[in-house]
Amino acid sequence: MTTAPHPLLPTARALADDLLAPHAARVDQEGVPASHLNAIRRSGLLGVSAPKEYGGAGAPDAVAREVQEILAGACCSTWFVQTQHHSPVRLLAQSALPVRERLLGPLATGELLAGIAFAHVRAFPRVPVRATAERGGWRFDGRVPWYTGWGLNDVMLLAGVSEADEVVFAFAEAREQPGLRASEPMRLAALTAARTVSLSLDGLWLPDDAVVLRTPQEEFALVDQPRNTNASPAVFGVAYAALQVLEDAGERETAAALRGPLDEVRGQVYHLAEHPVPYERVTERLALKTRSYDLMRAATTAAVVAGGGRAMGLDGTAQRLFREGMFLLVQGQTAQVRRAHLDALAEI
The missing domain is CATH 1.20.140 (Butyryl-CoA Dehydrogenase, subunit A; domain 3)
Structure with a gap:
C-alpha cells in the first residue's frame, strides 16, 4: 500500500495515527473541528500537488493519492473537508489569469483553505447556477445543491454556466454576503460532520479578477470525466x-x-x-x-x-x-x- 518514499507520507500517517483516527468517532458525532484542519494546514499536506515555487510540495500524483487514502481511512469526515481544497489548487496552477498570483501561494501553504461549488455543472443541460457577465464581472444566480466545509473554509471555487454554454469558474469568500446565503448544515446518514450545506445565489457579483477559468461546457465535461470514472x-x-x-x-x-x-x-x-x-x-x-x-x-x-x-x-x-x-x-x-x-x- 505504499508508493515511492516521500516526506509527506510519514507526515500523513503520523497525523492519521496520532490525531485523526483516535478522535474519528467523536468527530463523526460532533463535527469536524477547526483544530483538525489547522493541523492539516500546518502539515504541508494541503500543498501536496501545488508548485514548489508557490510554497507547495510539487509531489507526484501517486503521492497525492496515497495521502488521500491515509486521511480517508483515519477520519473520512476530515478527509472530505480537506479534499475539496485540491481541485482549486490544481486549477490555479494551470491558470495564467491574475487570480493565480493572489491565491495560489496562500492555498499552497495552507494559509487559506478552499472549498468547491461546481459539481452542479455536471447536470448540464440543466443549469442550476447561471453566470451572467455584468459590470466588469460576473453575476451568479441559482442554487448550489451541495457545498462542504461551510464555516470551515476560507474561500470557495464557484462555477456557473453562461448563456453561451461557457463554464465560468471564480473564487468567492466562503461566507454569507449580498447575493449568497447558506442553508442550515444537512443531516446525512454519513459525514454530517463535514458541514455540508446548499447555497442560494441571488445576484452574487464577482469581479473579473476573481475568475480562474472560462471554458466551453463540452471541454469542461471532457476534462472532468476522469474525476468521476x-x-x-x-x-x-x-x-x-x-x-x-x-x-x-x-x-x-x-x-x-x-x-x-x-x-x-x-x-x-x-x-x-x-x-x-x-x-x-x-x-x-x-x-x-x-x-x-x-x-x-x-x-x-x-x-x-x-x-x-x-x-x-x-x-x-x-x-x-x-x-x-x-x-x-x-x-x-x-x-x-x-x-x-x-x-x-x-x-x-
Whole structure:
C-alpha cells in the first residue's frame, strides 16, 4: 500500500495515527473541528500537488493519492473537508489569469483553505447556477445543491454556466454576503460532520479578477470525466481501515482473503490513472471503479459482521466505516457512473 518514499507520507500517517483516527468517532458525532484542519494546514499536506515555487510540495500524483487514502481511512469526515481544497489548487496552477498570483501561494501553504461549488455543472443541460457577465464581472444566480466545509473554509471555487454554454469558474469568500446565503448544515446518514450545506445565489457579483477559468461546457465535461470514472483513493482508504478492524477482531483469514483482491484492483486503478490520455479507456475505468466499490462494501460489511451487536454502537469503528463506504458510493456520482454501477449490480 505504499508508493515511492516521500516526506509527506510519514507526515500523513503520523497525523492519521496520532490525531485523526483516535478522535474519528467523536468527530463523526460532533463535527469536524477547526483544530483538525489547522493541523492539516500546518502539515504541508494541503500543498501536496501545488508548485514548489508557490510554497507547495510539487509531489507526484501517486503521492497525492496515497495521502488521500491515509486521511480517508483515519477520519473520512476530515478527509472530505480537506479534499475539496485540491481541485482549486490544481486549477490555479494551470491558470495564467491574475487570480493565480493572489491565491495560489496562500492555498499552497495552507494559509487559506478552499472549498468547491461546481459539481452542479455536471447536470448540464440543466443549469442550476447561471453566470451572467455584468459590470466588469460576473453575476451568479441559482442554487448550489451541495457545498462542504461551510464555516470551515476560507474561500470557495464557484462555477456557473453562461448563456453561451461557457463554464465560468471564480473564487468567492466562503461566507454569507449580498447575493449568497447558506442553508442550515444537512443531516446525512454519513459525514454530517463535514458541514455540508446548499447555497442560494441571488445576484452574487464577482469581479473579473476573481475568475480562474472560462471554458466551453463540452471541454469542461471532457476534462472532468476522469474525476468521476476513476475510483477515489478514499474508497481504498476506508476499505483498508475495515480490514484492520477485521484483523484486530482476530479474523485474519477473512482479512487476508479480501486484501489480495483489493491490492490488485488498487494497483490497476492507479496504473490507469497515470494513463497519458485521462479521458480514454472509460469502460475499463468504470469496471474497476465498480469492482473497487464491491471490495469496499465486502470489507466494511465483514467488519460489522465480525463485531456483532457491538458494531451497532455509534462509537464503533465498523459501523462508521460502513456508513462512510455508503457515502463514497454516491460521492461525485454522475449519470454515467450510476448507470455503470447499477448495471454491474444487476449482474450479481
